[in-house]
Amino acid sequence: MKKLITVATTALVLYSSASFAHFQMIYTPESALSKGANIPLVTLFTHPFSDEHTMDMGTPESFYVVHKDKTKDLKDSLQPIQWQGNANRAQAYKTDYKARGMGDHVFVLTPAPYYEKSEGAYIQQITKVMVNVAGLPTDWDKTYGLKAEIVPLTKPYSIWTNSTFSGVVMSEGKPVPFADIEVEYLNSDMDLTNNKTEKTKFSAPQDSFITLGIKADENGKFTFGIPKSGWWGFAAMGVGPDTTFNGKELSQDGVIWVQAKDMGE
Structure with missing residues (x-):
């Protein structure tokens, strides 16, 4: 009986983890700008499809932007805020950035590890988003030698709905074969004026549709079909070299967010 209970409990933990994945976000409304502009940026740690809980962020380890191979440190510009999700409030960060020069502005966030009590482990999701x-x-399409990173093979800001996004999972500049990748859709509008998540738009037919799971091939490459316009997050799980923090297990993940558009939008 004890063995059966243990197996059942383990299965429940794995099921819950797979169904309600954590995703670090760097959110801004638009990834493709026709001209330079001041853009808002919010960093929050949440469950983008179901929004059943938003996690408190600690002070990020680093936050910077790369534009034409030049790096600008943005960490000191981050202002702590309370973000209101559909279930709770949690600490997040907010800033504005002058996206003036033509080209790609690549934002890279290394958050503080987050302790997930239900799993008895830490999570650190090193996250990228690009604004053109x-x-x-x-x-x-460049790699930044991050401990955990998804390097896009598709421009992440010029994706039509019903096309595909491809990337390579890397750790410290080297491909990670057969990496597990979780995929979620941002299922709510984001109110940046009032720092809150609006109500979710769609329900899933079954919990396995909340967090989609795919695998990279032997070269770390993956491709995913984009069925809906909006923001999509990809998280390569546990691919970083750091496996412990404060004496507990650490999952060091690489995250990238891409935005798809409907033709005629």
């Missing part, structure tokens, strides 16, 4: 100005491609 005026259509000139410059930095989008």
